[in-house]
Amino acid sequence: MRTFDLASSQQLRRLEGHTNYVLGIAWKGDGQTLASAAADNTVKIWDAETGDQRRTITNFNKHVTSIHFVGETDTIVSSCGDRSVRMHNSVNGGNVRSFGGSDAWVHCVAIVPNSTVVAAGTAGGTLQVWNGTNGQVIKRLQVGVENEE
Numbered sequence: 067m068r069t070f071d072l073a074s075s076q077q078l079r080r081l082e083g084h085t086n087y088v089l090g091i092a093w094k095g096d097g098q099t100l101a102s103a104a105a106d107n108t109v110k111i112w113d114a115e116t117g118d119q120r121r122t123i124t125n126f127n128k129h130v131t132s133i134h135f136v137g138e139t140d141t142i143v144s145s146c147g148d149r150s151v152r153m154h155n156s157v158n159g160g161n162v163r164s165f166g167g168s169d170a171w172v173h174c175v176a177i178v179p180n181s182t183v184v185a186a187g188t189a190g191g192t193l194q195v196w197n198g199t200n201g202q203v204i205k206r207l208q209v210g211v212e213n214e215e
Contacts, residue, residue, distance in 0.1 A: 067091065067102055069114065079117035083110055089131050094156075095138030101156060103130035103144055111156045123159045125152075132174045136181050143184060145175035151186045151196070165196045167203055 067081040067088055086105035093100060093114070100112040109123040109130055128147030135142050140157045151165040151172060170190030177184045181198040188194070191209040196202065 067100075067112075069100075069117070079114075081110075081112050081117050081119070083119045083122070084108065086129075089129060090133045092133045092135045092142065094135045094140075099135075099156065101133050101135060101142050103133040105129040109133060109142070109144055109154070121156065121159050123154055123156075125161060126150075128171075131172060134175065134177055136177055137179050139181075141181065143175055143177045145172040145186050147171045149188075151175050151184060151194075153181075153184075153198070163198075163201050165194075165201050167206075168192070168194055 069078045071078055084104040084106050088102050088104045090103040091100060098114050100114050102110045107126040107128060110119055111121040112119055126146050130144050130146050132145040133142055140155055141153060142156045143153050145151050149168040149172060153162040155162055165184055168188050169192050170188040172186050172188050175186040177198060184196045184198045186194050193207040195205040197204055
């Protein structure tokens with residue numbers, strides 16, 4: 067990955083460490099930390115100022131497809147091709163919560179700022195919504211299908 071100065075278009079840093087292509091990046095709300103999700107089945111946490119790698123999170127079985135910080139907290143949420151969505155502590159790499167039940171490869175994930183709702187989209191055309199505080203499924207929507215839930 068690389069960071070650039072927008073005004074001058076000059077490269078600021080080169081962040082090296084992934085062994086396959088990067089699929090997603092996220093800035094922590096304070097602008098000091100970056101997280102990257104990659105096809106090497108890892109998430110990496112970076113110091114945005116120095117470009118130093120702070121942590122690698124490796125408990126993924128397939129490509130990590132999307133990543134988001136929860137505001138200025140150390141919490142990140144990620145989606146993965148192994149049909150999972152996970153919440154981690156970016157400082158120690160610990161798994162805070164896993165969100166299961168996806169029907170296919172999970173392409174993207176989003177989380178509301180207070181962590182109470184997590185949503186993810188799958189290759190099977192499903193949008194799955196969970197309670198972010200306890201991991202329970204709130205809603206499962208299939209594209210093109212009437213839902214009565």
